[in-house]
Amino acid sequence: MIPDQHEPIQVAVNHSGGDWQPPRTWWMFCTRYIGSNFLRAFKVPHLQKLVVNIGYSRTVEEYNINYKRLEEQGEAYARWCDAIGLRHWVLAFDEGHRWGHMTTNLVECINSVLKGARNLPVLALVRATYYRLNEHFTRKSAETHEHKHAGFNYSVFAQQRIEANMQCVGNIVMHRFDRRNEVFEVREMSNEKVLVVDLAQRLCDCGHFEVERLLCRHIIACCTNQRLDWQLYVHDVYRMTEGPTLVANPALRRTSKGRPKLTQYLNEMDSRDMCGPRICRLCGRQGHSQSRYPQCAGLSGAGDDGGS
Template sequence: MGHMTTNLVECINSVLKGARNLVVLALRIKANMQRAGNIVVQRFDRQNEVFEVREMPNEKVLVVDLARQTCDCGHFQVERLPCRHVIACCANQRLDWQLYVHDVYMTTEVRKVYIFEFVPLSDAETWPAYQGPALVANPALRRTLKGRPKSTRYLNEMDSRDMHSPRICRLCDA
């Protein structure tokens, strides 16, 4: 790190080097744990598992309901993973945040995808003829492969002035 490079792929690889062997779930949880440090649990009802949290930089107040598995930010409901607010509540009350990870992320559930056998496709010549609608390509959307690409630059008054005068070669003045 700290080296300049002109290769974009090298830049991306150097940034993602630490995350290369982690699963997506671990990356999301790690990011939420880091961001949970700026959240303060203000009030809570431990019996009903309802918490009021405040994000410190912007003073935003949100309600987390662990019993219903909801958070005002919406990420907890959509992703079915503990958001940073849920992780802050769990840390405050010494609860295990892993209880709020949906079963769909469990290794046993992921392995169920690969239980079924699949039949390899036969040769394409043995497939039945296609009976659906015929697709017709729009020639206006086709890319031209030959020649120099057309400029998409917006022209200004300096460009229009240059277009009216004849072009002169700077090497031979012809």
Template sequence: MFCIRHIGSNFLRAFKVPHLQKLVVNIGYSITVEEYNINYKRLEKRGEAYARWCNAIGLRHWVLAFDEGHQWGHMTTNLVECINSVLKGARNLPVLALSVETHKRKRAGYTYSAFAQQRIEASMQQAWNIVVHHFDRRNEVFEVRQMTTGKVLVVDLTRRTCDCGHFQVERIPCRHVIACCANQRLDWQLYVHHVYKMTEVRKVYKFEFTPLGDPDTWPPYEGPTLVANPAQRRTSKGRPKLTRYLNEMDSCDIRGPRICRLCGAQGHSRSRCPQRVGPSGAAS
């Protein structure tokens, strides 16, 4: 799977049309085939070259409606970056310190179930305006209607599908599924995928670290001598420096020199402008 943010950056680099970058991102986030067709036709009307560029990527690599459930609703690499940030401070440490730091930070995995819990709570708050219009309890097939829009959707609990697309993409009960479960007094927790449960999260950490014991009892080391890189040493004070390579996605974060709004010169602000009338201007 490809990160949708990088696809948007590559599209902007290829065509230089910032007003269409958001449309390309919306195509990737299309959950249903109907939604994809609408967004794709909008892009195709802007230019066939844009549509051909998107077709070259391959639908199953970046569109949620065609990814066969591999992305679980995650379109960026932010999930991986979150795990990297947990162990960022222990990357360049010696083996002993690396094991100790990883052992201390391994409890950060509880956030996975918190993500599912937040989505379910949001669906519960939105399920009140959904009416179960027609149902087949034996086959667990329901027809629901949204009171606000009048849209009619079909929910199949046996196949775990919903016409909105969220149920099969995220494997979490959407508001339509929760409305059906409330109407038939079914337990909605049965339709939450086991990946989001804490029992599965704890399996990641089921292999415990072997106690290292007293370092004085270790056998003598006869390998090469490792010297720490002074460039990797963390500074004790000051604002941390950005170590990530910037590209078109970070254009809004890259600022130019400070320009005074009073005189138009660079290097100072309006409050410290020499031409300002007042105590600060007179002092400078």
């Protein structure tokens, strides 16, 4: 759950009896709202980007550098950030529970689907929301199946990230390795930076692997150098494997138009033989009803002939 910093939300979370607390639910603050609240509190636009960068810090080292820069600008700014709680907004301390999602854009992207539906009446609003979301998810599902039939075993997002990291493998060389314990040291040629990769523990000093559970360029370089299958280290959440087959519940289907179907079990008291004969309300005769009054049909037909 990624909310903003509104007090009613925090009160509801704290008084939920543990239903919205770990390990059942992990909640983090939206970095966009943190930057907005910081700007509202201190009116220092030039420091807003630094606060956002603190939230995006993927390693403790990166966090310490950005935090020290903010503290040098004023201790009040640093104390304001300390009150938030590191686990609720800094990537390096969230234990990978937010999967790299820093803002509420994951949900707010649905706003483009629901444009023009806000000012509708309640019934039309619910109907428009239902059909537009149904169309949106149906289209996305079709795109996913096309991606899978093309030979990709991972989501579109994961495949794009993996392909981008594969293009950077040429700038990384193996420094040291312990194949038995799956611990490696790699060096980036561009800045001569040495990083440690632990495939057994799913750890990398760059921090990307722990945050997004997705292969970084250093892990791909290790697998390529040691001829290991890199697909073994992709998290299952990114795989497009077939899940359980879902069967629709017919009892939840929308009621069709027309009179409802009779679901009652009939007995001898419900038989039409126990009822009296049909009596027409117009002529008082038996054998037909008012809607099937024979003279009405004749009069109607005669009127049509006269009109032509």
